[in-house]
Amino acid sequence: MKLGVLLSSGKDSILAMHRAAEKNEISCLITLVSENKESYMFHTPNISLAKEQAKCMEIPIIVEKTKGIKEKELADLERALKKAKEKYKISGISTGALASNYQASRIRNICEKLNLKCLNPLWEMDQIELLKDIVKENFDVIIVGVFAYPFTKKWLGKKIDYKVIEELAKLEEKYQINPAGEGGEIETFVLDAPMFKKKIKIIDFDKEYSNYSGVMKIKKIQILDK
Numbered sequence: 093m094k095l096g097v098l099l100s101s102g103k104d105s106i107l108a109m110h111r112a113a114e115k116n117e118i119s120c121l122i123t124l125v126s127e128n129k130e131s132y133m134f135h136t137p138n139i140s141l142a143k144e145q146a147k148c149m150e151i152p153i154i155v156e157k158t159k160g161i162k163e164k165e166l167a168d169l170e171r172a173l174k175k176a177k178e179k180y181k182i183s184g185i186s187t188g189a190l191a192s193n194y195q196a197s198r199i200r201n202i203c204e205k206l207n208l209k210c211l212n213p214l215w216e217m218d219q220i221e222l223l224k225d226i227v228k229e230n231f232d233v234i235i236v237g238v239f240a241y242p243f244t245k246k247w248l249g250k251k252i253d254y255k256v257i258e259e260l261a262k263l264e265e266k267y268q269i270n271p272a273g274e275g276g277e278i279e280t281f282v283l284d285a286p287m288f289k290k291k292i293k294i295i296d297f298d299k300e301y302s303n304y305s306g307v308m309k310i311k312k313i314q315i316l317d318k
Contacts, residue, residue: 095184220260
């Protein structure tokens with residue numbers, strides 16, 4: 093089946109794509125760039141770099157802008173999926189939905205309206221196991237957003253490895269956070285993954301942080317051969 097992938101630039105959407113590609117053809121990527129940093133539906137930190145990830149994967153990308161207004165942003169998503177269906181003849185969509193019924197149900201409803209199948213390869217996966225799979229399968233993922241106590245500024249830019257997973261597991265036990273950030277506690281950015289033909293190196297960045305909330309803004313990158 094030809095699939096479009098909802099690409100957020102973070103770990104979940106790209107791991108889901110990796111899973112979906114085992115039995116399907118990935119025909120295009122679809123990214124929504126929201127003006128609202130508090131979007132209910134869409135990942136926002138460094139989302140403009142999704143185009144660079146698409147270049148690394150050598151997969152065409154459709155980028156749609158949205159003001160990110162709750163519920164109204166769904167019309168922008170529908171427009172993007174419709175465009176993908178018409179241009180790339182896709183039959184379904186892959187999403188990185190893990191546990192959010194809010195997101196999953198709304199995407200599913202749009203897919204039904206457009207007669208597209210909705211694949212959620214990571215749905216209800218254990219979050220620690222998800223993080224371990226990322227390391228085992230050679231994803232290079234960094235944390236680029238923190239939005240909850242007890243995350244300090246030092247978390248911005250951390251690579252997800254087994255040591256970091258141990259730290260996140262301890263925070264889950266102590267503070268009941270979602271270790272993979274499903275509650276919005278953290279956001280990530282993928283520098284390299286199995287489907288990447290090239291990889292991303294960060295050249296310059298800024299960190300903005302205050303009161304257990306912050307973002308690592310990637311200012312300049314370089315695309316390198318693997």
